[in-house]
Amino acid sequence: MRVRNSRTAAPAVRRRTVLKAALAAVASPSLVPSLVLGGHAPSNRINVGFLGAGNQSRVELPSMLRLDDVQVVAICDVNKGSYGYARPEHFLGRDPVCEQANAFYAKKLGVGTYNGCAAYADFRDVLARNDVDAVMIVTPDHWHAIMTVMAAEAGKDIYCQKPMTLTVDEGHAMIDAVRRHGRVFQTGSQYRSHAAVRRVCELVRNGRVGQVRRVVSFVPGAPVGPGPGWEPAPVHDGFDYDLWLGPAPEAPYHEDRCLYRFRFILDYSGGQVTNTGAHSNDIVQWALGTDDTGPVEFEDQGAVWPPEGHLFNTAVRTHFRARYANGIELICKTHDPSFGGRFEGTEGWLQYAWREVTSEPESLKDSVLGPDELHLPVSDNHYRNFVDAVKSREDPIEPVEVGHRTTTLCHLGNIAMLLGRKVPWDPATQSCPNDPEAESMLQRPYRAPWRLTG
Ligand SMILES: NC(=O)c1ccc[n+]([C@@H]2O[C@H](COP(=O)([O-])OP(=O)(O)OC[C@H]3O[C@@H](n4cnc5c(N)ncnc54)[C@H](O)[C@@H]3O)[C@@H](O)[C@H]2O)c1
Known part of the structure; x- marks a missing residue:
């Protein structure tokens, strides 16, 4: 470890x-x-x-x-x-x-x-x-x-x-x-903290789709940004660009690098895999009951990247496959609808997409949970839940360890797509066994003087 x-x-x-x-x-x-x-x-x-x-x-x-x-x-x-x-x-x-x-x-x-x-x-x-x-x-x-x-x-x-x-x-x-x-x-x-999401996760956890075989997690496509030959621009008045960059590498200013669009540049974010994917894959982790672990293998399935010379460099089209130790397959891909996921099992499927829940058979989504079945913790307002936790000193609905596992899943998906191959992952040791290339991508150097030390 x-x-x-x-x-x-x-x-x-x-x-x-x-x-x-x-x-x-x-x-x-x-x-x-x-x-x-x-x-x-x-x-x-x-x-x-x-x-x-x-x-x-x-x-x-x-x-x-x-x-x-x-x-x-x-x-x-x-x-x-x-x-x-x-x-x-x-x-x-x-x-x-x-x-x-x-x-x-x-x-x-x-x-x-x-x-x-x-x-x-x-x-x-x-x-x-x-x-x-x-x-x-x-x-x-x-x-x-x-x-x-x-x-x-x-x-x-x-x-x-x-x-x-x-x-x-x-x-x-x-x-x-x-x-x-x-x-x-x-x-x-x-x-x-959304009731519909909690219910979908509870139905999956209580076996309403039977044994889960495959989960498809939806994310949007991403733009490519300014094209080859883009020019650096003067920094806007009142904008401290050096403090915006902080630990990220030195880079010429462009408005499209910073506000909102940073999520499409790997120095600051992970593209749609960590943007919308941090939600869609978080729902997957909750539904599968894998908050303290994650898949054991990730594999690129033909992700598409921006052409050379563009400012943005995260996947334009996401597509990776992951496998949990119990054999459940997770496909995370650019999809329409672009947010949510579908849980496919031996007895049918259940889908959550932009607050809409659908299922096959249709009656599955309306299935009633009995009092003795598994019920997940209830939070109907993420901010209220946080403030209540601040007062009680108990953990809120998504504590740091859980957020870390979901984000790790997203990062490993990105690493597999960037390498264009299969990447092994050991969720117990949180390392990539026998894969030093992938292992080296689990961290980044920080620009001085910013650092997190051991
Ligand atoms: N939970 C959600 O549904 C959701 C939705 C959108 C964004 N987000 C997340 O919120 C975060 C911000 O995204 P956004 O869309 O608001 O981006 P944004 O670029 O519009 O806003 C980020 C702000 O942070 C400021 N900033 C940068 N460095 C700073 C520093 N050192 N000190 C103080 N301010 C600094 C920027 O100037 C900017 O105004 C991201 O992590 C994003 O993933 C979450």
Whole structure:
């Protein structure tokens, strides 16, 4: 079993803003109206900071604002605002998102202005605030591990977006940091908190399709981005490109490299396999009851890659096959519908796709579960589930180990597709037996000074 006692030695959390934050708290209305803000005493309220305020913050911010016992006190993004970007409503940035939070609280309190939520350019300044209990990590994937480890070290609980990691080895470091520092961690795979998904997983677990033979996991196709001869562009005003790159390799700036589109470049993400695949394959893992393990073999099935010279370099069409130790075959591929999966067994099949459940025979999907059958843990709101866990100090519905296993499955699929061949995987030792080439792809070097150390 490989042992990875990781401790981040990334640039130290800076303390200089603690005083600034304390003064801001005194001046801000956040101390005053705790009872007005949902009737929760300050001791009962969770102060939350956002690390990353781009596309997905459109979902995450309102979801957290809606919780009466949460107070969003900090919004951090290396992007000041979306001004100048092609689709500003899409890419947001720290100032517009912070304004949204303050406007929400002003309305809730019935006051003209509210400024208890502060904007930050550097996430270390949020981690340095003693009054921040938890962080929402909504940055590109190449930041998830470093931010998680540093947040755990700073004593924060963590809601981290899927895909949990950029590499398999980062998952070990995140698990280690979360457990060593006694933090609560929720992976942002919110379909675990959807009733229809839970029901599909329960039906599969209780044998309604008979013995599962094959699972097909759906993902979308991916774009190729700017073509050969694309030119680097000047960095937009108010955008700290160096801090956006962080641990990723030095690279010339292009708008299509960063906001939202980073997911199609391997330096920052894994394409649709780790994007939508982190959801679809997470449902597979839950339905098969394999949250603490994974397939034992992965094989490329003819994935298609962007032509030479394009900025994007993740699979345009995903197609890999994996095999679990019990013989169940998993096919993950570009498909229409492009999200969800089909569980095929000896007695029929059951499909979940974009919230729609279908089956053969049709009656299968309406099958009623008896009280003595296996029932999965219930969460109907992923954010509520996280905040409840922060309070109870119990694990939420998708703790760090589970997120790690799902993301590992996605990464191994990518590795097999990149190598264009079969890759062995030992889920017990979390290594690629007798395959040093694949093994070497379980981690990546970080650009200095960023690092996760052992
Ligand atoms: N759960 C879901 O259904 C879901 C949906 C969409 C995205 N996501 C995930 O959310 C994450 C963000 O995706 P997105 O679509 O919002 O991308 P995005 O590019 O629109 O937003 C990411 C934001 O993070 C900021 N950022 C980058 N480095 C930073 C740093 N060092 N400090 C602070 N901010 C930094 C960027 O400037 C950007 O505004 C990804 O991991 C993605 O997979 C999850």
